Amino acid sequence: MSDARPGHPALQVRALNKSFGTFKVLTDIDLSVDQSEMVFVLGPSGSGKSTMLRCCNRLEEPDSGEILVGGAPLTGSGVNLNAMRQRIGMVFQSFNLYPHLTALGNVTLALRRVQKLPRETAEAAAREALDRVGLADRAGHHPAQLSGGQQQRVAIARALALRPEVMLFDEPTSALDPELVGDVLAVMRDVKAQGMTMLVVSHEMKFARDAADRVIFMDGGRIVEQGTPEQVFGAPREARTRAFLGRLHG
Amino acid sequence: MDVFLDTFLNPAVLAKYAPAILEGAVVTVILSVLIVLSGIALGTALACLRAYRVRPVSALIVVYADILRALPPLVLILLFFFGLPNVGVTLSASLVLYVVLTLVLAAFAEEIVWAGITATPKGQWEAARSTGLGFTQALGHVVLPQAVRMVIPPLTNRAIAITKMTALGMVIGVPDILGQATTAQSFSANASPLTLAAAAYLVLFLPFVIASRWLEARFSGPGG
Amino acid sequence: MDAILAQFFNLEIMAKALPLVLKGLGVTLLICAVVIPLGLAGGLLAALGSVSRNRALRWASIGFVDFFRALPPLVLLIFIYAGLPFAGLRLSPFAAVTIAFFLNNSAYFAEILRAGLLSVPRGQGEAARSTGMSATQTLAWVTLPQAVRNVLPDLLSNAVEIVKLTSLASVVSLGEMLHAAGLVRSITYNASPLMLAAGLYLVLLWPLIRVIGRFERRIAS
Numbered sequence: 001m002s003d004a005r006p007g008h009p010a011l012q013v014r015a016l017n018k019s020f021g022t023f024k025v026l027t028d029i030d031l032s033v034d035q036s037e038m039v040f041v042l043g044p045s046g047s048g049k050s051t052m053l054r055c056c057n058r059l060e061e062p063d064s065g066e067i068l069v070g071g072a073p074l075t076g077s078g079v080n081l082n083a084m085r086q087r088i089g090m091v092f093q094s095f096n097l098y099p100h101l102t103a104l105g106n107v108t109l110a111l112r113r114v115q116k117l118p119r120e121t122a123e124a125a126a127r128e129a130l131d132r133v134g135l136a137d138r139a140g141h142h143p144a145q146l147s148g149g150q151q152q153r154v155a156i157a158r159a160l161a162l163r164p165e166v167m168l169f170d171e172p173t174s175a176l177d178p179e180l181v182g183d184v185l186a187v188m189r190d191v192k193a194q195g196m197t198m199l200v201v202s203h204e205m206k207f208a209r210d211a212a213d214r215v216i217f218m219d220g221g222r223i224v225e226q227g228t229p230e231q232v233f234g235a236p237r238e239a240r241t242r243a244f245l246g247r248l249h250g
Numbered sequence: 251m252d253v254f255l256d257t258f259l260n261p262a263v264l265a266k267y268a269p270a271i272l273e274g275a276v277v278t279v280i281l282s283v284l285i286v287l288s289g290i291a292l293g294t295a296l297a298c299l300r301a302y303r304v305r306p307v308s309a310l311i312v313v314y315a316d317i318l319r320a321l322p323p324l325v326l327i328l329l330f331f332f333g334l335p336n337v338g339v340t341l342s343a344s345l346v347l348y349v350v351l352t353l354v355l356a357a358f359a360e361e362i363v364w365a366g367i368t369a370t371p372k373g374q375w376e377a378a379r380s381t382g383l384g385f386t387q388a389l390g391h392v393v394l395p396q397a398v399r400m401v402i403p404p405l406t407n408r409a410i411a412i413t414k415m416t417a418l419g420m421v422i423g424v425p426d427i428l429g430q431a432t433t434a435q436s437f438s439a440n441a442s443p444l445t446l447a448a449a450a451y452l453v454l455f456l457p458f459v460i461a462s463r464w465l466e467a468r469f470s471g472p473g474g
Numbered sequence: 475m476d477a478i479l480a481q482f483f484n485l486e487i488m489a490k491a492l493p494l495v496l497k498g499l500g501v502t503l504l505i506c507a508v509v510i511p512l513g514l515a516g517g518l519l520a521a522l523g524s525v526s527r528n529r530a531l532r533w534a535s536i537g538f539v540d541f542f543r544a545l546p547p548l549v550l551l552i553f554i555y556a557g558l559p560f561a562g563l564r565l566s567p568f569a570a571v572t573i574a575f576f577l578n579n580s581a582y583f584a585e586i587l588r589a590g591l592l593s594v595p596r597g598q599g600e601a602a603r604s605t606g607m608s609a610t611q612t613l614a615w616v617t618l619p620q621a622v623r624n625v626l627p628d629l630l631s632n633a634v635e636i637v638k639l640t641s642l643a644s645v646v647s648l649g650e651m652l653h654a655a656g657l658v659r660s661i662t663y664n665a666s667p668l669m670l671a672a673g674l675y676l677v678l679l680w681p682l683i684r685v686i687g688r689f690e691r692r693i694a695s
C-alpha cells in the first residue's frame with residue numbers, strides 16, 4: 001500500500017537537539033522521511049514529538065543539528081526561511097485560522113503576499129485547494145461560521161495551496177469533537193493518495209495502523225522505536241512502547 | 251423662572267452669538283478629526299514598532315507613553331505655548347492644541363493597540379509564519395487587523411475623552427466652542443453663550459458616547 | 475541647547491517656585507481627597523441605577539452618565555463658576571471645582587462600576603439571597619467586592635485621570651499645583667516652574683501607572 005519512494009528523502013533530520021532552559025526536550029533525533037511517505041509519530045505527552053515537528057519548520061529554533069527539505073538546508077545561517085517555509089506545510093492542533101478573513105482569504109493570503117500571485121491566480125489556486133478538502137462552497141465563510149472539522153480542513157487547504165513538498169500535522173484532530181474527526185482524516189488520506197509527504201503527530205491509532213507507512217515512537221526526547229505499523233503495534237520491541245500502547249488500550 | 255430663562259436661555263443673546271459659537275464648532279470639529287486620525291495613526295505605528303522587540307526602541311516607546319499618560323494635558327499645553335517661543339519655536343494656539351492632544355492620544359492608543367497585539371493568540375503568528383509570511387507581513391495582514399478589532403471599544407472611549415479636551419484650548423485662546431463662548435459671555439454679561447456651548451458639545455459628542463456604549467455591548471456579547 | 479536649559483530647566487527659578495508649587499501640590503491632593511470619594515459614591519449610585527430593573531431609573535441613570543461623559547469637564551466647570559453667578563449663585567472656586575468634578579467623575583466611575591457589576595455572575599447574588607441576606611447585604615458583602623476586584627485597574631486608571639483633571643482648577647484660579655506654577659511662570663517669563671510641576675505630576679502618577687499596568691497584565695493572564 002505504500003507509495004513511498006525509498007532512497008528519495010523529502011525531509012531529513014540529523015542530530016537534532018533542543019532544550020528549553022535546562023530541560024532537554026530533544027536528544028540526537030535522526031529521522032528521514034521519503035517522498036510520498038506518511039510517517040506517524042507517537043508518544044506520551046512531553047515526549048518531545050510536537051517540539052520535533054515544530055523544529056521542522058523552525059517555529060522552534062533547534063539548538064544544534066541539521067534539517068534538510070528536498071536536500072536543501074532549512075537550518076544554518078543564510079537560509080531564506082520564508083522561502084523554505086513555502087516548501088513545508090503546517091497544520092496546527094488549534095487550526096489557527098485567521099478569524100478576520102474568509103476561508104478564501106485564509107488560503108490566498110500567503111499566495112498573494114509571499115508568492116506575489118495576482119489576485120485572480122491566487123483565488124483560482126485557493127478554490128482548487130478548498131475543493132480538494134470538500135469545502136468549495138464555504139469559500140466566503142468566516143472561521144466562526146464553520147464547524148471545527150471544517151476549520152481544520154480550511155487550514156489543510158491553506159497549507160496545500162502553497163504546493164509544499166512536505167506537510168507537518170501537529171495533532172490535527174485533538175481539538176475536534178469525535179464526530180468531526182472522520183472528515184479531517186478522510187482529507188488527510190486523500191492528500192496522501194495524491195503523493196504528499198507527511199509527518200504526523202497524532203493519537204489516532206486506528207488511522208495510523210491503516211494509513212501510515214511507518215510509525216515512530218518517541219519518549220523522553222528520543223526516538224525509541226520505529227517500524228511499519230504492523231511491527232510497532234503488533235510486536236513492539238521496546239518495553240516503553242509496550243507500556244505506552246498498553247495504557248492506550250486500557 | 252424668568253430670571254433663569256433670562257440668564258441661561260436669553261433669546262436675544264442666543265441669536266446674537268450663535269454664529270460665533272457655530273464658527274467655534276467648526277474649529278472644534280476640524281481639530282477633533284485631525285487629532286483622532288493622527289493620534290491613532292501615530293499610536294498604532296508605535297505599537298507596531300514595539301512589536302519588533304528591539305530593546306532600546308521599545309524602552310523609548312514605553313517611556314514616551316508613560317510620561318504622556320501621566321502628565322495632565324493642560325500642563326503640556328502651557329509648556330508648549332509659553333515655553334517654546336522663548337527657545338525660538340512659535341506655534342499658533344491651535345497648532346499647540348493639535349500637537350499636544352495628538353501626542354497624548356498617540357500615547358494612549360499605543361498602549362491600547364499594544365495590549366491588542368499581545369492578546370492575539372501566538373498560534374496566529376505561527377500559522378502566518380509557517381506559510382512563509384515575514385514578520386512584518388504577519389503583523390500587518392494577520393495580527394494587527396485582529397488586534398485593532400479587539401480594542402475598538404477602549405480606543406473609541408479614549409478618543410472621545412481626548413477630543414473633548416479640545417475645550418482646553420480656551421485657556422490659550424483657541425477660538426473653539428468654549429473659547430468663543432467665554433468671549434461672548436464676557437461681552438454680553440450673560441450666561442446664555444455658555445448654555446449654547448454646552449449644548450453644542452452635547453450635540454457633537456453625545457452620539458459618539460452612545461455609539462461607544464453600543465460598541466461595547468456588541469463586542470462583549472456572545473461570540474464577540 | 476543652553477537656551478533650552480535656561481528656559482525649561484532653570485534651577486534657580488525652580489528653587490524659588492518650589493514653596494509655592496508644593497503648596498499647590500497640597501491643594502491638588504486636597505481636591506483629590508474630596509472628589510475621588512464623592513465621585514465613587516455618586517458613581518456607585520448611578521451604576522446601581524443603570525443595572526436596576528426599574529426602567530425609568532435605568533434610563534435616568536444612563537442618561538446622567540452619558541450626559542456628563544459627553545460634556546467636557548472644563549465646560550461644566552466654567553458653566554458652574556462663571557455662569558451661575560449671573561443667576562445670583564456665586565460659588566467659591568473650591569466649591570465650583572468640587573461640584574463640577576463630582577458630576578464628571580460620577581459618570582466615569584458609574585460606567586466602570588456598571589461593567590464590574592455586570593461581570594459578577596447572577597448566581598452569586600442568588601446564592602447570597604438564598605441564605606437570607608438582604609439586598610443591601612448581598613451588594614455589600616458579595617456582589618460589590620467581586621465587581622470592584624474585576625474592574626480594579628479601571629478604577630485606578632480613573633483615579634489617575636482625576637489627579638490630572640485637577641489641573642483644570644487652575645482656570646478658575648484655585649491655587650492648585652498648575653495654577654501656582656503658572657503664576658510663577660507669568661512673573662519670571664520662564665517655563666521652568668511648569669517643568670517643576672510636570673516633574674511632580676510624574677513623581678505622583680508614574681508609579682501608579684506602572685502598578686496599573688501590572689494589574690492589567692495579571693488579570694489578562
